[in-house]
Amino acid sequence: MDLRPSFLKGRAPGGKTSLDALQKLWRSVDLPGESLSHIVLTGADPVLPSSFAVGAAAQASMAAAALAAAEIWHLRGGTRQQVSVDMLHAAQECRSYFKINGVTPNPWDPITGLYRCGDGSWVRIHANFAHHRDGALALLGCPPGDGATRAAVERALERWTALDFEQVAADAGLAVSAMRSFDEWDRHPQCQAVAAQPLLTIERIGEADPRPLPKYGHGARPLRDIRVLDLTRIIAGPVCGRALAAYGADVMLVNSPQLPNIDNIIDTSRGKLSVLADLDTADGRIALGNLLRSAHVFVQGYRPGDLAALGFGPQDAARIRPGIVYVSLSAYGNTGPWANRRGFDSLVQTATGFNHAEAQAAGQEAPKPMPMQILDHASGYLMAFGAQAALARQATEGGSWHVRVSLAQTAHWLRSLGRVEGGLGCPMPAMDGFLETEPSGFGELVAVRHAAHFSETPARWTRPSSPPGTHPTVWPFH
Template identity: 60%
Template sequence: MPSPDPAATLAALWRVTGLPEAALAQARLSGAEPVLPSSFAVGTAAQASLAASALAAAALWQQRTGRWQQVAVDMRHAIAEFRSERYLRVDGGPAPELWDKIAGAYRCGDGRWVRLHTNFLHHRDGVLRLLGCANQKDEVQAALGKWDAEAFETAASDAGLVVAAMRSFDEWDRHPQAAALRELPPVVIERIGDAPPMPLPDLPAQDARPLSGVRVLEFTRIIAGPVAGRTLAAHGADVLLVTAPHLPSIAPLVIDTGRGKRSCQLDLRDADDKHTLHKLLHGADVFLQGYRPGGLAALGFGPEAAARARPGIVYVSLSAYGHVGPWAGKRGFDSLVQTATGFNDAEARAAGSDAPRPLPAQVLDHAAGYLLAVGAMAALHRRATEGGSWHVRVSLAQTAQWLRGLGRIEEGLQAPDQRIDDISDLLEAVPSGFGMLTTVRHAAQLSETPARWEQPSVPLGSDAAEWLPRGGAR
């Protein structure tokens, strides 16, 4: 099988955005597959999606200054950033545990597999109630032995839980959700309202970056959405992460993806906090959200309501399975979408195994994160000249469809894994609100405005729910 062409992959992805074709001449891609043990083009996906996000920043820079700048991305560095949560160290030691003890794949009574995602306590407790067993892997396995895989997937989904039955590519292709997504690009950018053209604010005289003065309201958790916010922050945006005290979070992901952001807490069930969010929305350029489909809309902050309240808003939505089709409202995470859409089965077959084999990184999460950032910047670019309010949509399942379309890597599973000692040259030590962090540097190198995070990761709720002055945005 011929290896995928990273430059062609980037060019095809770039044309979806509607951004200037001239930007592609500024891209410098290095490295080659395979970079991790996988039969899929995970390195190409990492390099192309990350490079697209950096080129989008360069396009905004050109729009604001009249000058292009070069963007260089090495595949080895890109895939390391796609595993940033794995390499995180806190004060020289391991980060807090990421996975719950019963999360993972189990064989059901019909011989098929399901994958459970139980990292949030309410999801774990719901699965245990549905199974009627204790919080032990052997008891979970025994209980699932009484279920058919797809029947349990359906029962769990009906209960608002996150479970996926393992399918082959052929089985997924016959599923109505796959049919609904088939014609969708990896990023959907739609105009949803009228507003006059809004060029980005004049760049400050010193220390200007592509997104200086841009304000981003972020409502996300886990990896994909937070990676998008982290990327926008790396190019100078003032990113304000909004959470609520009653919502669960996963400590190592908060630490890793919190770089470059301020963090406040608002409970949208409270009238005063809701009013505060309305004030923040009026000053925002981008509203980035990754909560369950319809969740924020039910609280009055869906895309149409945001566009009415703040004409010119760029509303960016992440979902698990897409915004169309019978699974449009279904919850999910990277590991589950990998399982449902055929990747775990295909990777297992390539390895000569019948047990589910996950990809060697949360590729769907990280790629979707960069695609969200690309879409946000593409919409800002169009808003500056065309005006309008915009809705950007990305889903993990669309991202999976894109990754699958990149082809397979012959002998890819023979590649060595990438250990933290192998990438020591790509790491940096930075102080934070959690201690001294060891993290992966941003993989995209911009020739005039190096990507960086000036705001350290901080505990949730550390900041006031207010914007910085436009001139002070990073």
């Protein structure tokens, strides 16, 4: 049965639409097909300057997360409600745009970026964290700290091939990627490992009785009283927690006082409680264990195995809290030679061929990034989607569940959505009409309103964005 509504405007390359992508996502996790008749998607690529269907990726992933929230609401006794997502609005939300006290922060360190190596190939260095920056500078024999210059890095990289520097940096635990074409990436064993996996996996990892979700009356949001521990940083994981908070969950962001953050935490902390717990200490592990015992969802973005070494891997969490939904984010997936490799959106774009393909479409030699960190944002919404699909399974079937998402698998999915002819000619749209202003613990925050609209339970953030450590490490009582 074709569930495509008549009001869906536009069509992506190859006859695909965002709804096609959404339908495939929805069915991949066995959610009821009836829900798909309650989605409204408007707009068509291009909405941002890219030869890729970045608008469709933003819209479909966000719609999946929002529609899953509506399905949770239906499980809790609510009527099926209409969910609508506009493509331009979704893409704007995925640009990480915000102002704090009238200033738009620049998250990029001056050393971060793409460089040509001595063999004529390119590498991207991610230097937004000081220890990654100084480690890369040390490998290159450049002065450390803020005194380093791009010119010095360019001269140093003339002595390297791109693949050699990528490997040496990876061996040192640093954040560097060599640029590849799609053909080169397709031949790489990590690409083959990624291609062999579904976009997201939901695996039963333990036995537990079903925990039926309490029913609430009119005005409650779908995830009311669902407790989410958010142990993520940067963008993808925090976007997942922010979405769940918009749909009514009590989301507690758990930061380590020993780890750095980026300014995006101001935007992605909307709706969340924010606490500190140092998991390298007994006190921090005890605090997290206490929180976990009454949590419903545990979201983490550590490298594979790192949290297990601290006693909070998937099996540990299922033992401490039977019935937990455990959500893991990684850069390159949980299998293959790069399973433990560090990665960020920009690095994965470079390694998996997008910077090369976008440059080809633009007719330029220098690598060209996509107009936003779509791998991060789409992965965040896919995490929220998977978490809610697993919550629905837990409520009806029981069990503990593990949801896995990776930036590289999201990249593989984005390629499958096709290319947008003439997409690079699309002007970058203004943010006018998409912003809201609200107080926060950081100052006056101007950021993009959530693009998913619910006919019965409007999404909203009821807690202001707050600095790490603002709240105590205890769940609130309603």
